[in-house]
Amino acid sequence: MDNAVETKPLVSPGVAEARSAAVGAAPREVEIQLYARREEIYPRQRVGDSLGIFQKWRWATVWATQIVFYGLPWLQWNGRQALLFDLAARKFYIFGMVLWPQDIIYLTAILIIAALSLFLFTAIGGRLWCGYACPQTVYTEIFMWIERHIEGDRARRMKLDKEPMSFRKFALKAAKHGAWIAVALWTGFTFVGYFTPIRELTVEVAAFAAGGWSLFWILFYGLATYGNAGWMREQVCKYMCPYARFQSAMFDPDTLIVTYDRERGEPRGVGSKKSSRAEQNLGDCVECKLCVQVCPTGIDIRDGLQYECIGCAACIDACDHVMEKAGMSKGLIRYSTERALEQHYAATGIWGHVLRPRVLVYSGILAAVTVALAVAVAMRVPLKVDVIRDRGALAREVEDGLVENTYRLQVMNTAERGQAFGISATGLPGLEIASEPTFDLPGAATRSVMVRLRARPEDIPPGSNKIVIGVKSLDDAGVAVEEKTVFLGLKR
């Protein structure tokens, strides 16, 4: 627990040198505790009058993901909820498709696709997921928007928190938490709406009649949203999320990262307006500290790449704004790669390094799995048949000396409409079905069907004989399944 060796991944060489130099210069020792008090971070949300380009992108992804998340459960399809994961009935409705627990393989494919996409995008663009799409980021963004509109931006919030409790402070805090809780509860409600029909849930909640697990999970996910986006924020990214810890395994020198151009910026300093910065021996960094103020995880990007950096690019927008005002070119902090900084090549050079073996391998596997999933889903037959041979009775002799075997078919009609099915049996000469050769099955239902097969003893070699039992929809020729089983002959 204590003394955990923490290596900061991919710290720029300059930073390590600076640190070593500092350590060497002043080897002073202090007594410290193993646990540190959490320092409240007040990210500044606005620099200038309009949002920077990357902040616009972030808001675009917030809108896109949240319209999908809050909106999807309300869509209807064929008189039912379009997207519903009915855990109690173990049926998963996805628009025109009904998946059963037996279709778990599709979920496996989706998870593989998700993992590979993460690898691919991380290799190319760094922590794009963290910065733009992760629910932790998205909800924190929404909650900070609420916070700014009620309490004000960084400076006013810091001042408010230092004030003693007053009616005004209490009112502001109450309003903020009230708004947060409202959003959090709506989020929890929406989440539960994916698992229980949301329209019925609305009626129940409106009548305060929701109970049991629905209510529990609404409150649970509501609390999780409120806690994570309101209180925990960067603590989740820094201490709870494993992704930051293994990002170094997915990064390489050609990965796009949010980075500070040390050569251009240093030595940093406010400088004086009386002479040019070059004459004062200063780099382009004017030490305005806005990049630190806007950082939602409270780091200084000028220290190099750190595991705390979620790649949100807020510092890029802030720095670009300052550079523009100061009449210098943008991009002192920018998306670049380690190799680009080292070898001083421009954006076109970065593009030239995108296609590298790692990216090609990820893309290749991702494309293969995606195509495989698409083909599998497209060719999916909405009928499942399990043939269970009767174990107790091996073979029996019936009228006219025929030999009879009994099978139980477990048939699932995974389509949503009822159908009539026909049974066929092949594999032995003269094999005939002695039981009812057709049966009906309602939509999204399962039943067991007894099948008795007969053959003349002279046609059956003694012992086990491979046969095939087929089940075919009488309404739709494309819906057919064949299952292998055995037919036992009698000892002669």
Added chain:
Amino acid sequence: MNDIGASQFYSAFWDYYIAIISIVSVVGCAVFLWLQSRRTVKAQVNARGEILTTGHVWDGDLQEYHNPMPRWWIWLFYITVLFSILYLILYPGLGTQWKGVLNWTQVGQYQGEVKTADAKFGPIFAAYAAQPIEQVAGDARARQMGERIFLNNCAQCHGSDAHGSRGFPNLSDGDWLYGGAPDVLVTTITGGRNGVMPPMGAAVGGKAEVDEVANYVLSLSDSANDSVKAARGRAKFETICAACHGADGKGNPAIGAPNLTDKVWLYGGSSATITETINGGRNNVMPSFKNILTGPEIHLVAAYVWSLSNSGKASTAAPPAPTK
């Protein structure tokens, strides 16, 4: 339920062993956490007063940065300690002597779930149990319930389709050893049956006599037989076999003696098989389900079995008014 404490292989030592290990571990963790939360270590700071490393250096240049965990993290550990204490108070986690405040047991939980299930499904079973079997057999849902019970309990011998197998009667052909009336089915399932045909080879005589009786048995159902031998076997049959199977060979449902005049055979109707039956006898056991199925369950499965050979007769009309 056996009390494990009373077992001769078990001594009270293990109760204390488990209890002490559990309590010492939990208390030890709490004390360790408390000590660690107060512990201080030396750290290197730079000229600006920023804490940089813990001062540990390996291999000459590998330094350990100081990246402390946030203080709230330690509270998560304290919560786990609190959880263990609460758990050990509520549940029997400290050997067999401490039963826990909730008095929870696995058996108790199982029985509780059975009770819940009974409360849910009991009324459905009770409603069917109150109806005569002929009427229950006409109810599609009841037949499905009966089939489910049949598949779990009866199909092992009688087959999933109830068509039986060699030595196990076909329940769907309308031919019965003990009779197929609904109340007889209930009696059979509840009490079981033991049908015994003793070895009769010696009583009948030698090999030739047994062959003659077998041919006579075949002639009863108009199966292929040697009419000369059959005629000679008739006398033996009427003196010996008729005791159970009747002089006319139509059997006796009271003792489960099969009707030999139809073409329904339990073990097979060839001359060789009949000879084997006469010489060796047969012993058939249908176990009692009295302790396996409840009364209402037997009622339902009997209705299902009855429906197999009486599909046209199942009454869908209202139950007849009770006469008494």
